[in-house]
Amino acid sequence: MRIPILKLKEYLLVSVQIELDDQTALQFQEDILNKIHEEGSRGVVIDLTSVDFIDSFIAKVLGDVVDMSNLMGAKVVLTGIQPAVAITLVDMGILMHGVPTALDLEQGLEKLQQELEG
Amino acid sequence: MSQTCVEVRSEWSIVAARQAGRTIAKEVGFGSVDQARITTAISELARNIYLYAKVGEICIEKVVEANKVGVKVSASDNGPGIKDLRRVMEDGYTTSGGLGAGLPGVKRLMDEFLIDSKEGEGTKIHAVKWLR
Ligand SMILES: Nc1ncnc2c1ncn2[C@@H]1O[C@H](COP(=O)(O)OP(=O)(O)OP(=O)(O)O)[C@@H](O)[C@H]1O
Ligand SMILES: [Mg+2]
Numbered sequence: 001m002r003i004p005i006l007k008l009k010e011y012l013l014v015s016v017q018i019e020l021d022d023q024t025a026l027q028f029q030e031d032i033l034n035k036i037h038e039e040g041s042r043g044v045v046i047d048l049t050s051v052d053f054i055d056s057f058i059a060k061v062l063g064d065v066v067d068m069s070n071l072m073g074a075k076v077v078l079t080g081i082q083p084a085v086a087i088t089l090v091d092m093g094i095l096m097h098g099v100p101t102a103l104d105l106e107q108g109l110e111k112l113q114q115e116l117e118g
Numbered sequence: 119m120s121q122t123c124v125e126v127r128s129e130w131s132i133v134a135a136r137q138a139g140r141t142i143a144k145e146v147g148f149g150s151v152d153q154a155r156i157t158t159a160i161s162e163l164a165r166n167i168y169l170y171a172k173v174g175e176i177c178i179e180k181v182v183e184a185n186k187v188g189v190k191v192s193a194s195d196n197g198p199g200i201k202d203l204r205r206v207m208e209d210g211y212t213t214s215g216g217l218g219a220g221l222p223g224v225k226r227l228m229d230e231f232l233i234d235s236k237e238g239e240g241t242k243i244h245a246v247k248w249l250r
Contacts, residue, residue, distance in 0.1 A: 019133060019137075021129055021130065021132070021133045022129045022132065022165075023129055052150070052153075052154060052157070053136070053154045053157045053158050053161070054158070055158045055161040055162055055165070055220075056162060056216060056217045056219040056220050056223060057161075057165060057216070059217065059219075060216060060217050082150075082154075083150075083151065084150045084151040084153070084154035085154060087151050087154070087155075088151070088154045088155050088158050088227065091155065091223065091226050091227050092158065092219050092223035092226065092227065093209050093219055093222065093223060093226070094217060094219050094223070
């Protein structure tokens, strides 16, 4: 399965709507980097509103996507992390330090804009 | 309610195991936060089996004791086993380039956690979450 990546001007928007198996997560990582490269995107918003759990593997993949995109010159913001997911991640000791987040897609886009202009 | 067991031997069985866990956690009456905790714990245990033992089994069951109910997750494999049990329970310890968050994480996500492993024989882990 593949997660659709939408383009909005200089940004990419991704809404994760399916259960993330390992292969899908890794494919997503590759797809997003390729898309940043093809489109010359400056920012990416990954919306996790529909994701109801994140384990250590998915957390690592997401953290890596942020780092890899940064290396390529694109900023990534994670949005819509559910309360249950935030609680579980902290229980697990996974703090996602240095990963920009916002409440929802709209605020995520605002955050990107601020970061890119500021 | 009986026990549901999932044989772990592929990435897909990791998905199957956690979906089975979420279904049972819901049936027992856990809220969304504990459902996420139980699902995550199962995902960690199933992935460890897949990564380190290749093949094994995850069983999930409702448990009833005196005046409490809960969900018990059992993971078992006949893989290489774990030499230093104390070490693998440390945050950040990994032999596979992971976060090393799996086992210590499962211990914190669940209320009871028991690990039994012998080098060369395999690993058994039991974890229980009680409904409060
Ligand atoms: N079923 C198992 N059989 C053999 N060794 C195991 C098993 N489960 C865990 N281990 C060992 O314990 C270590 C710690 O496991 P843990 O799940 O905490 O972290 P990880 O799998 O390395 O990384 P993460 O789970 O954060 O992606 C593993 O690196 C592995 O060496
Ligand atoms: Mg692990």
